[in-house]
Amino acid sequence: MRIVFATDLSDASTDAMSSRTCLDCLDNIGVTEVHLVTVVPDNVSSGLPGMESATDARRSLRPQREVFESAGFDVETHVARGTPHRRITGFADRLGAELIVVGSRGESPLENRLVGSTARNVARxxxxxxxxxxxAPPDADQAVVKEHLFERVLFPTDFSENARTAFEFLPRLKGATRAVDLLYVRGRDDDVTDPRDRLADLAAEVEREMGIEAGINVREGNVVDEILAEETRVGATTTLLGTRGRSRLRRLLLGSVSESVVARGNNNVLLVPPRAAQR
Incomplete structure (x- = not known):
């Protein structure tokens, strides 16, 4: 599997990718080729404080490259100037990457943060x-918030086609996943019949395809609130969500649920675009 790993060159990003949590989990899902990408924003010009690391960004990538190479991955590095999310997604499309990884905290000397807008815009x-x-925050005892990225996956579903596309990504995590929890949140105007039976059918697929049992649960209330509560209840390390698709403006409509889970949650989130949007 070939992936694009976006980095802001911060110590936090280096610490996160250096953890066995990151390296082992990527290896366990079949990642062999890593493309490290860092982007210098267009609004940064030479002569500004902190530009020394920007003008030699490739040199700054060497420690991170060595982290992956020492773990046995084939690594290429890429330095670009422009809008971060556009360059990241552009590299991924051109390279035929099967996964993009973006950190949700950290800042470089250029204040090019992969925190809010970049991660959100890549998702969109x-x-x-x-x-x-x-x-993890700077004062935390560990580099990442959740150990073992894909060890316990929470999959909320609304039984839509887009959710089905995300569900079909699950078997690709087989080597790193020990438990899967399936969730449906019943809303006020819910017209889905027999959600527990439908979850049970999905659980049977998980057992057949991945060789592990899947828990099921139906909750009632605000969808985002209930997803976040279920993350805590089951101890999920990654939440797997499908996104809604593209508009005529060629902008991914991430969807209020997916976007809110990314913005408000404290869990790793794996977003899978609909089949029509994938290249």
Whole structure:
């Protein structure tokens, strides 16, 4: 599997990718080729404080490259100037990447943060599955918020076609996943019949395809609130969500639920775009 790993060159990003949590989990899902990408924004010009690392960004990428190479991955580095999310998704499309990884915290000397807008905009425009990895605060005891990226996956579904596309990504995590939890949130104007039976059918597919049992649960209330509560209840390390698709403006309509889970949650989030958007 070939992936694009977006980095802002910060110590936090280096620490996160150096953890066995990151390296082992990527290896376990079959990643062999890593493309490290860092982007210098257009609004940064030479002569500004902090530009020394920007003008030699490729040199700054060497420690991170060495982290992946020492773990046995084939690594290429890419330095670009422009709008971060556009260059990241552009590299992923051109390279035929099967996954993009973006950290959800950290800042470089250029203040090019992969925190809010970049991660959100990559999520809205990507035609590739995207992992938003939570990097721990500076005073934390560990580099990442959740150990073992894909060990316990929460899959909320509304039984839509887009959710089905995300569900079909699950078997690709087989080597790193020990437990899967399936969730449906019943809303006020819910017209879905027999959601527990439908979840049970999906659980049977998980057992057949991945060789592990899947828990099921039906909750009632606000969809985002209930997803976040279920993450805590089951101890999920990654939440897998499908996104809604593209508009005529060629902008990915991430969807209020997916976007809110990314913005408000404290869990790693794996977003899978609909089949029509994938290249």
């Amino acid at each position: 425009t990507t035609t590739r599955p995207l992992l938003v990895e939570r990097i």
